[in-house]
Amino acid sequence: MNIDVTRDQVHRGDLLLVNKDNPVPEGGAETEAVNLYRHKELLDGFGLLDSSIMLSPDLAEKFSTMVDAAAGEGVKHFIVSSGYRDETKQDELYRQMGADYAMPAGYSEHNLGLSLDVGSTLGEMSDAPEGKWLTENAWKYGFTLRYPANKTAVTGILFEPWHFRYVGLPHSAIMADHDFVLEEYLAYLKAQQKASVTVDGKTYEIFYFPVAEDTTLHVPAKGSYDISGNNTDGVIVTVRL
Numbered sequence: 332m333n334i335d336v337t338r339d340q341v342h343r344g345d346l347l348l349v350n351k352d353n354p355v356p357e358g359g360a361e362t363e364a365v366n367l368y369r370h371k372e373l374l375d376g377f378g379l380l381d382s383s384i385m386l387s388p389d390l391a392e393k394f395s396t397m398v399d400a401a402a403g404e405g406v407k408h409f410i411v412s413s414g415y416r417d418e419t420k421q422d423e424l425y426r427q428m429g430a431d432y433a434m435p436a437g438y439s440e441h442n443l444g445l446s447l448d449v450g451s452t453l454g455e456m457s458d459a460p461e462g463k464w465l466t467e468n469a470w471k472y473g474f475t476l477r478y479p480a481n482k483t484a485v486t487g488i489l490f491e492p493w494h495f496r497y498v499g500l501p502h503s504a505i506m507a508d509h510d511f512v513l514e515e516y517l518a519y520l521k522a523q524q525k526a527s528v529t530v531d532g533k534t535y536e537i538f539y540f541p542v543a544e545d546t547t548l549h550v551p552a553k554g555s556y557d558i559s560g561n562n563t564d565g566v567i568v569t570v571r572l
Contacts, residue, residue: 414447
C-alpha cells in the first residue's frame with residue numbers, strides 16, 4: 332500500500348525520541364492536557380500528589396486501563412506525581428533541581444505529554460508493589476519504564492523507577508522482549524528496516540522509512556496502520572495484518 336507523508340510527520344507521534352540531543356519539536360508538545368484535579372472524572376484507579384498535575388484525557392484513560400488491571404491483582408495504591416509540564420514549569424524545575432535531576436525546558440519528555448511519574452502511597456517505587464508490578468507489566472498496556480537502572484549509559488539519565496512513557500503496542504512488547512530503551516529500539520528499527528511481532532494473537536509488521544521531504548511511502552504490507560516519526564530522520568509505520 333502507498334502512504335503519503337509530509338516532512339513534519341517525522342516530528343509527530345507516540346515514538347518521538349526526546350532527550351538531551353533531541354528537543355520537543357516546535358508545536359509538538361501536548362496541547363490537550365487538562366488539570367486532573369478539575370477533571371475528576373478522569374481519576375479512575377489512581378490518586379494525585381497535588382492539584383497541579385496535568386495529563387491528556389487519552390493518556391489518563393490508557394493509564395487507568397493499566398492500573399485497573401493491577402487492581403485486579405491486588406495492587407492498587409497508585410498516585411501520579413507529575414504529568415505534562417509546559418516549558419515554564421520545566422524551566423522552574425530545572426533551576427530548582429539542577430542538571431543532575433532535571434532536563435532543561437524543551438528537552439524533557441514531560442514537555443511532550445507522553446510521560447508521567449507514578450508513585451505509591453506504600454513507599455518508594457523501587458520497593459513498592461506498584462513499582463514492581465509496573466516494571467513487569469507496563470509493556471502489556473503500551474508503556475515502558477523509560478530510565479531503567481541498567482541503561483544509564485544509553486539514556487544519560489539515572490534510574491527513575493517512577494517515570495513511565497507511552498509508546499503503544501506492539502512497540503512496548505518488542506522493547507520488553509529485547510530489553511530496549513527507546514534510543515535502542517529506534518536504532519534497532521533503523522538498522523533492521525522491518526520487524527514482525529505477534530501480541531495477544533494480533534500480528535504486526537513494523538517498517539522504518541527515512542523521510543527528508545514530502546513523499547509517498549511504498550509499504551509492503553496491507554492492513555490498518557499507525558504512523559509515527561522518530562523525531563530525527565524518519566517515520567515508523569506499524570501495520571496490523
